[in-house]
Amino acid sequence: MELLRAEGLRKRFPGVLALDGVDLTVRAGEVHVLLGENGAGKSTLIKMLSGAYHPDEGRVLLDGRAVHIRTAGDAQRLGIATIYQEFNLVPELSVAENLSLGRPPRRFGFVDTKRMHERAVELLARVGVDVDPRTPVARLGIARMQMVEIAKALALDARVLIMDEPTAVLTTGEVEKLFSIVRRLREEGVAIVFITHHLEEIAAIGDRVTVLRDGRSVGEVPADTPQDELVRLMVGRPIDQQFPRERGQAGEPLLKVTGLGRKGVFEDVSFEVRAGEVVGLAGLVGAGRTEVARAVFGADRYDTGEVTVRGRRPARGDVVAAMEAGLGLVPEDRKGQGLVLGADIGENLGLVTMRGATRAGFVDRSGQRRAAAEVAEQLGIRMTGLAQEVRTLSGGNQQKVVIGKWLEADAGVLILDEPTRGIDVGAKVEIYQLINQLTASGHAVLMISSDLPEVLGMSDRILVMARGRLVGELSAAEATQDGVMALAVAEVAGPRGR
Amino acid sequence: GSAGPSGSNTSGSPGGANIKIGMSVSTLNNPYFVQLRDGAQAEAQKAGATLTVTDAQNDASQQVNQVQNFASQAMKAIILNPVDSDAAAPAAKAAERANIPVIAADRGVNGAEVAQTVASDNVTGGKLAAQELAELLGHKGQVVVLQGVAGTSAARDRGQGFTEGIKAFPNIKVVAQQPADFDRTKGLDVMTNLLQSNPGINGVFAENDEMALGAIKALGAKAGKEVKVVGFDGTPDGLKAVKAGTMNASVAQQPALLGQQAVAAAIKAAKGEQIEKTVAVPVKVATTENVDEFKIS
Amino acid sequence: MVGNVFLRRSWLAENGALVALVVLVVALSLLSSDFLSVTNLLNVGVQAAVTAILAFGGTFVIVTGGIDLSVGSVAALSAIVLAWTAAVPGLPWPLATVVSLVVGVVCGLVNAALIAYGKLPPFIATLAMLGIARGLALVISQGSPIPMPDAVSHLGDTIGGYLPVPVLVMLVMGALAAVILNRTYVGRAMYAIGGNEEAARLSGIKVSRQKLITYALSGGFAAVAGIVLASRLASAQPQAAAGYELDAIAAVVIGGASLSGGKGRALGTFVGALILAVLRNGLNLLSVSAFWQQVVIGVVIALAVLVDTLRRRGMS
Amino acid sequence: MVGNVFLRRSWLAENGALVALVVLVVALSLLSSDFLSVTNLLNVGVQAAVTAILAFGGTFVIVTGGIDLSVGSVAALSAIVLAWTAAVPGLPWPLATVVSLVVGVVCGLVNAALIAYGKLPPFIATLAMLGIARGLALVISQGSPIPMPDAVSHLGDTIGGYLPVPVLVMLVMGALAAVILNRTYVGRAMYAIGGNEEAARLSGIKVSRQKLITYALSGGFAAVAGIVLASRLASAQPQAAAGYELDAIAAVVIGGASLSGGKGRALGTFVGALILAVLRNGLNLLSVSAFWQQVVIGVVIALAVLVDTLRRRGMS
Numbered sequence A: 001m002e003l004l005r006a007e008g009l010r011k012r013f014p015g016v017l018a019l020d021g022v023d024l025t026v027r028a029g030e031v032h033v034l035l036g037e038n039g040a041g042k043s044t045l046i047k048m049l050s051g052a053y054h055p056d057e058g059r060v061l062l063d064g065r066a067v068h069i070r071t072a073g074d075a076q077r078l079g080i081a082t083i084y085q086e087f088n089l090v091p092e093l094s095v096a097e098n099l100s101l102g103r104p105p106r107r108f109g110f111v112d113t114k115r116m117h118e119r120a121v122e123l124l125a126r127v128g129v130d131v132d133p134r135t136p137v138a139r140l141g142i143a144r145m146q147m148v149e150i151a152k153a154l155a156l157d158a159r160v161l162i163m164d165e166p167t168a169v170l171t172t173g174e175v176e177k178l179f180s181i182v183r184r185l186r187e188e189g190v191a192i193v194f195i196t197h198h199l200e201e202i203a204a205i206g207d208r209v210t211v212l213r214d215g216r217s218v219g220e221v222p223a224d225t226p227q228d229e230l231v232r233l234m235v236g237r238p239i240d241q242q243f244p245r246e247r248g249q250a251g252e253p254l255l256k257v258t259g260l261g262r263k264g265v266f267e268d269v270s271f272e273v274r275a276g277e278v279v280g281l282a283g284l285v286g287a288g289r290t291e292v293a294r295a296v297f298g299a300d301r302y303d304t305g306e307v308t309v310r311g312r313r314p315a316r317g318d319v320v321a322a323m324e325a326g327l328g329l330v331p332e333d334r335k336g337q338g339l340v341l342g343a344d345i346g347e348n349l350g351l352v353t354m355r356g357a358t359r360a361g362f363v364d365r366s367g368q369r370r371a372a373a374e375v376a377e378q379l380g381i382r383m384t385g386l387a388q389e390v391r392t393l394s395g396g397n398q399q400k401v402v403i404g405k406w407l408e409a410d411a412g413v414l415i416l417d418e419p420t421r422g423i424d425v426g427a428k429v430e431i432y433q434l435i436n437q438l439t440a441s442g443h444a445v446l447m448i449s450s451d452l453p454e455v456l457g458m459s460d461r462i463l464v465m466a467r468g469r470l471v472g473e474l475s476a477a478e479a480t481q482d483g484v485m486a487l488a489v490a491e492v493a494g495p496r497g498r
Numbered sequence B: 001g002s003a004g005p006s007g008s009n010t011s012g013s014p015g016g017a018n019i020k021i022g023m024s025v026s027t028l029n030n031p032y033f034v035q036l037r038d039g040a041q042a043e044a045q046k047a048g049a050t051l052t053v054t055d056a057q058n059d060a061s062q063q064v065n066q067v068q069n070f071a072s073q074a075m076k077a078i079i080l081n082p083v084d085s086d087a088a089a090p091a092a093k094a095a096e097r098a099n100i101p102v103i104a105a106d107r108g109v110n111g112a113e114v115a116q117t118v119a120s121d122n123v124t125g126g127k128l129a130a131q132e133l134a135e136l137l138g139h140k141g142q143v144v145v146l147q148g149v150a151g152t153s154a155a156r157d158r159g160q161g162f163t164e165g166i167k168a169f170p171n172i173k174v175v176a177q178q179p180a181d182f183d184r185t186k187g188l189d190v191m192t193n194l195l196q197s198n199p200g201i202n203g204v205f206a207e208n209d210e211m212a213l214g215a216i217k218a219l220g221a222k223a224g225k226e227v228k229v230v231g232f233d234g235t236p237d238g239l240k241a242v243k244a245g246t247m248n249a250s251v252a253q254q255p256a257l258l259g260q261q262a263v264a265a266a267i268k269a270a271k272g273e274q275i276e277k278t279v280a281v282p283v284k285v286a287t288t289e290n291v292d293e294f295k296i297s
Numbered sequence C, D: 001m002v003g004n005v006f007l008r009r010s011w012l013a014e015n016g017a018l019v020a021l022v023v024l025v026v027a028l029s030l031l032s033s034d035f036l037s038v039t040n041l042l043n044v045g046v047q048a049a050v051t052a053i054l055a056f057g058g059t060f061v062i063v064t065g066g067i068d069l070s071v072g073s074v075a076a077l078s079a080i081v082l083a084w085t086a087a088v089p090g091l092p093w094p095l096a097t098v099v100s101l102v103v104g105v106v107c108g109l110v111n112a113a114l115i116a117y118g119k120l121p122p123f124i125a126t127l128a129m130l131g132i133a134r135g136l137a138l139v140i141s142q143g144s145p146i147p148m149p150d151a152v153s154h155l156g157d158t159i160g161g162y163l164p165v166p167v168l169v170m171l172v173m174g175a176l177a178a179v180i181l182n183r184t185y186v187g188r189a190m191y192a193i194g195g196n197e198e199a200a201r202l203s204g205i206k207v208s209r210q211k212l213i214t215y216a217l218s219g220g221f222a223a224v225a226g227i228v229l230a231s232r233l234a235s236a237q238p239q240a241a242a243g244y245e246l247d248a249i250a251a252v253v254i255g256g257a258s259l260s261g262g263k264g265r266a267l268g269t270f271v272g273a274l275i276l277a278v279l280r281n282g283l284n285l286l287s288v289s290a291f292w293q294q295v296v297i298g299v300v301i302a303l304a305v306l307v308d309t310l311r312r313r314g315m316s
């Protein structure tokens, strides 16, 4: 039964035609996947269904009747719930409050905090995350925020549930939890729109796929269409190798971490990364991988242990010292830590190299622009020009900017935290090739990723973390998905180091 | 748009023969200067001159700006009520360069020539206040001083006059001097607080009537009786309080008369007539006995 | 147990200014024997009242991430309107009071309309209103004070010769602000808007409408503050409360709110207003010279907030 | 071609205030025959100078997402220090000038230290400094104006009886601000910090050090503004520039900067300061009554920014 239908949707932004007459039909009780390259227009499309944007042309029908969705409130009333690609949580407020955002339970006209709390506990249990509803959202890791977003959307009991890349920041465990929720909803007759760049998820959860390219729909195919075919539809050409890792000879250790610990977060973390090597860091959400990376980079302090980079020991908690020693960090939270959203692309790409491009206090801005143009070209950032505000880029293209600014910096040891989050298959390969180039020229890469195939496909060695400790190391040859997962969950039952 | 209730443009027919006069008042946030302006406007109306009044908002540099602007408007005479005597020199010089005569009103101009200074001396006023308060107290007691905005010339001169004047009475002790910023509410609050730390006071000198009126509120039934209050300015509200006996005296500078004389002088100067260098508008102390002689508008 | 610890901790964390207030009170009690009397403390309460009421209104605005510079002027305008309508057209005082409150609310609504629909930065919209409201107060009053109706002036009195009505009004308005912020939809929406306006919008909160309510509340609170102020003097002054906006904002920020929005509590604001009032009272009692007073106030404000930020850092 | 259109467009978009200024100038030329004379326009320039210089310094701070309420007081303090050191210990005027500039910079550094290391909100830190600097100015001068050294007072003169020096100083300081903001590391870092402080830090920008520089610049600019102001009056006044902070911030915001940081240009600020000066000048020329002036200024400020936001909305 057809529930939602969009006809001829068109949307123009200054300088780009984001959507050029797209049709979409979603049936009750199906998972409809939207597939497309970064900047193809997926998010723009769903934002017009949720009331965040208004189409320039075209219309939306629900149950066969044309509806006008002017605001998010309208969409909610029509039974459309949306999980956006970028989080829409209020960091200062508690998890419970966020889950009831805009519709708190009321009693005698007053907000009923007790019921709000109960509702939160219930919702959190439903998505299977273990957080205290009183915790401010700002204190959650990025994956937990995503789970809160999901719980928030479920709270609406919607007929149409739209999810824009919900799995981008989740690890396998959470993805499984999410899928079982989605399957249950599908059985209940909910229409689900699902956006993902993980092709393997399509067969696992999808029913039909609409592929977008350059703001147009280029086909609607069943979900069991072979991946190669999907890629061809989406990128316009086949991709021969998904993980083109060229392994070379590991050289000198460039990064040495010994006995690193911070009370209650992680302890006794020791490892090294050698020149020419890609070391993968796997683990479940909350394992503390991001925390370790930030401590190594000097973004946070640590209590015990030491970090040695190319023989130097940058002071703890000093980002500049770490950078001078040759470290770089692509953070996992691009909006919060990676980008100056209000500044343009050129400015963002040049942020790290700006100090080096300064002579007598003056920044060589034309040189900076040239370098930025080169990187943007290399990464295939889809933009109107370097002067475009980063805020208006598609999610995947924003991620490319975060990576790009560190590529420009030429750091000896680059720590990548979820580097390909939200990046399409084509661009991923480009980034992998860049990683190859880095290691070939003697650099080292520490890659944190929740995408197990990526960790397996790109790493030379794999470190596994659980509950704040390193619990194992596997070589590329011996590692399998099950092997890594077994290690990652092994310690879960054990005591927690906090 | 000059028909506003505050009516800054006043024009009439004969006498002043439509002479354009500019007047920069230091502030209109204080009833004293409002009266000064009203007096000036009444006189201009009578003489048929066009008077433009601007408010410098107690900002000396804004006052210079306004005088410059008067010069651009080809005023025939400028009445300057300085925000500060020292800082008024550039304003007076600006007018001088444009060959426009300047009448200084209420306060003098230091460091530049003006055609006439119409003023009543704040320092003398302060001394008079000290004498009056001393008489009221029978030459002995404890007094507090409510000070105006620190650093303004009115606060400075009145305070100086009072301090000098009170020295003549060795049995009167100034037990506290605190700023209340010429503001009635602050006068109330500060007086309330001072009563806590100095319950024995029997005299208050406030550097303007607004603060005195606030102090009277704080003193309640004691005002004017157990505790003598002397204000400054002789504003309508102040004179009412004197009449009611809650304020014992106010040093009245007759601002309306001052404004009137300034305009009269300005018209003469504009016509090129000779005028005296200084005109002193008498300072009068309004007391319960003589308050009826003062105009309460 | 755990819940208890959590509560105790957050209560302290959110009332860091309280520590500064306690330190200040202890210091002043030691320095001046006159400070710690019931009468003096009630005086402090009276002197805090107007700033506190303005600041409660300002808390709404600051929680949404805005700023309201117009509160002092709106207070003055409302008081002048009350006194004038009671005196000149001779409205009965209850009606005059209602008119005056409506004027305050309308000023707030104009601010909000400029901000929500005209997309003006709150700083500019309310700065414009600061001038407009003050100007109108001067125009209506012709620059001179207007006596308040006697009935209304009782708001400045004390009940039973002891309990000052302004303190009572302040407590009532504070409680009202606390309830609005904590327990009502409007209040929770303020936090959401201040924390993440886009998220609030996408969660179905009508952001523009909520801003109208927020600034209207601020205007209404300012009107109440203006009436209390004028009642204390039994006279409405066109220049009353000039510059109070900075005090009000300072009280809110000292109380732990963030000017970038999403944070702030009525209780904190109350403590902030008390800190300012205690400070001024203490300086009078200690007879600190006029010139030094400003220096001391500045230093103490900085220290008060410093105590708070250092405590927080120590805790986390 | 495309680049050209883009440039032209963004130039207009970023100078929306310019449209408001032009409208204002045209309107005043029609309303008053005295307005469009060279002398009067130079007067406007002189009258804008102090606010503009303060606002250029304020632009740095606002671009980083901060606010500096102390600029007016710091200007007064610097001028008093110059006049006093030249008069009392009798320093030669160049040395006195240097001391005065150092005082301005130090005030800025204290602000920055409180903000960067003490984690005080900029509003509170600079509000404290507002009181402290003003108080010190009063203490040093004992509340009385001090004559400026003659040599320095020439800064208030005109060159060749025509070109006013304050205008010259304003242009130089404006150009300096523009160069710092656009071309230097320090300036670019300000935009990054204001746009996203955490991202700036993780990109290797020393945020605390940059804030020190930012507020020090603001303090230095305030000192220059104070010296120019005192030169115009040939006397340093302890009460000078009181309340100018709001004007300076208004100029920056009218010029297109955002108080949440990351946006703002020297040219916009210049236009903002001119709008305020033209407005005041025009109201004087038109002899608008003093009470109505505040209303009119408020309305025009709101309209000026409204023109800008509406234009932007129309464009996107």
Ligand SMILES: Nc1ncnc2c1ncn2[C@@H]1O[C@H](COP(=O)(O)OP(=O)(O)OP(=O)(O)O)[C@@H](O)[C@H]1O
Binding pocket: A013, A014, A016, A017, A018, A036, A037, A038, A039, A040, A041, A042, A043, A044, A045, A085, A382, A383, A391, A392, A393, A394, A395, A396, A397, A422, A424
């Ligand atoms: N507010 C905006 N202003 C200008 N351009 C925009 C805006 N929002 C989106 N765009 C542009 O529209 C195009 C489509 O963006 P959209 O976010 O829909 O892509 P997407 O398919 O979701 O990509 P991704 O996989 O990277 O999330 C992009 O070129 C983007 O730069």
Ligand SMILES: Nc1ncnc2c1ncn2[C@@H]1O[C@H](COP(=O)(O)OP(=O)(O)OP(=O)(O)O)[C@@H](O)[C@H]1O
Binding pocket: A130, A131, A132, A140, A141, A142, A143, A144, A171, A264, A265, A283, A284, A285, A286, A287, A288, A289, A290, A291, A332, A450
């Ligand atoms: N149950 C919990 N309640 C509160 N905080 C938790 C809980 N579990 C973990 N954390 C905190 O979450 C943080 C881990 O964050 P994060 O999720 O970013 O880790 P990670 O290993 O990088 O995971 P990922 O990168 O997959 O998101 C740690 O600081 C840890 O203290």
Ligand SMILES: [Mg+2]
Binding pocket: A042, A043, A044, A085, A164, A394, A395, A396
């Ligand atoms: Mg997207």
Ligand SMILES: [Mg+2]
Binding pocket: A141, A289, A290, A291, A332, A417
């Ligand atoms: Mg992580």
